[in-house]
Amino acid sequence: MSELLAVEDLTITFPTGRGPVDVVKDVSFTVGRNETVGIVGESGSGKSMTSLAVMGLLPRGAVTRGSIRLDGVELLGRGEGEMRRVRGEQASMIFQDPLSSLNPYYTVGLQIEEMYRAHRRCGRQEARKVAVEALAQVGIPEPERRAGHYPHQFSGGQRQRVMIAMALVCSPKLLIADEPTTALDVTVQAQILRLLADLQRETGTGMVFVTHDLAVISSIATRVLVMRRGEQVEYGTAEQVFAEPRHAYTRMLLESIPRIDDELPADEVTS
Numbered sequence: 223m224s225e226l227l228a229v230e231d232l233t234i235t236f237p238t239g240r241g242p243v244d245v246v247k248d249v250s251f252t253v254g255r256n257e258t259v260g261i262v263g264e265s266g267s268g269k270s271m272t273s274l275a276v277m278g279l280l281p282r283g284a285v286t287r288g289s290i291r292l293d294g295v296e297l298l299g300r301g302e303g304e305m306r307r308v309r310g311e312q313a314s315m316i317f318q319d320p321l322s323s324l325n326p327y328y329t330v331g332l333q334i335e336e337m338y339r340a341h342r343r344c345g346r347q348e349a350r351k352v353a354v355e356a357l358a359q360v361g362i363p364e365p366e367r368r369a370g371h372y373p374h375q376f377s378g379g380q381r382q383r384v385m386i387a388m389a390l391v392c393s394p395k396l397l398i399a400d401e402p403t404t405a406l407d408v409t410v411q412a413q414i415l416r417l418l419a420d421l422q423r424e425t426g427t428g429m430v431f432v433t434h435d436l437a438v439i440s441s442i443a444t445r446v447l448v449m450r451r452g453e454q455v456e457y458g459t460a461e462q463v464f465a466e467p468r469h470a471y472t473r474m475l476l477e478s479i480p481r482i483d484d485e486l487p488a489d490e491v492t493s
Contacts, residue, residue, distance in 0.1 A: 226428040227253040232288035260443035268452040278305035313396040314389035320381035324373040331369025356387040379410035
């Protein structure tokens with residue numbers, strides 16, 4: 223498996239009233255083509271910060287040490303103009319809340335068109351056709367009609383599908399999904415995970431899937447990075463992490479997953 227993304231010794235530092243604080247410290251991992259790497263941990267563990275650093279969306283100077291290479295090219299130190307070309311065309315990100323990520327004043331079709339035209343030299347007619355095809359690809363019914371609708375006219379699961387369509391419309395090499403199923407019920411969550419897996423098989427895209435839910439990661443990831451308080455506490459294949467966790471924090475996360483074969487306490491058993 224060829225290496226697509228390589229993050230080495232990533233450290234992110236923010237100034238505070240008490241001096242600089244490392245919110246992410248010495249994190250390293252790689253993502254291969256057509257591979258899914260899961261980043262898990264509790265809220266505030268540095269998962270999203272790591273993702274934003276890869277996309278170049280942190281304030282200038284926040285990354286104080288390390289290296290981020292996409293397809294062998296160093297991303298750290300590149301100007302905003304260069305990173306704008308990287309974002310969308312080479313790497314895309316799906317955010318947790320699609321309703322706040324989509325512009326309520328524009329139709330979803332127009333927003334996908336704008337993404338495509340920002341990276342491809344084409345006219346409105348071609349961009350419109352691509353947008354409709356992208357909506358169809360992610361399973362939006364009547365895509366030509368629905369392209370003319372606004373974000374509030376879609377359900378939560380459909381809005382997440384729109385975000386996936388927008389993220390993939392330029393066929394990026396890398397997709398970062400930052401807790402894309404957290405606000406969805408379990409049925410819709412399963413549909414979105416299946417959709418991402420199907421699209422990945424079709425496109426060969428490498429994916430970083432960020433979540434606090436180890437049950438989700440167990441179904442899609444080939445390797446898992448566990449973070450706590452901004453530090454990397456465990457990293458290995460999904461089989462290794464789930465079968466033989468080495469860190470106490472990982473074992474605690476695994477023990478928090480409900481199991482259908484768990485026995486209820488005697489005083490909770492009803493006749």
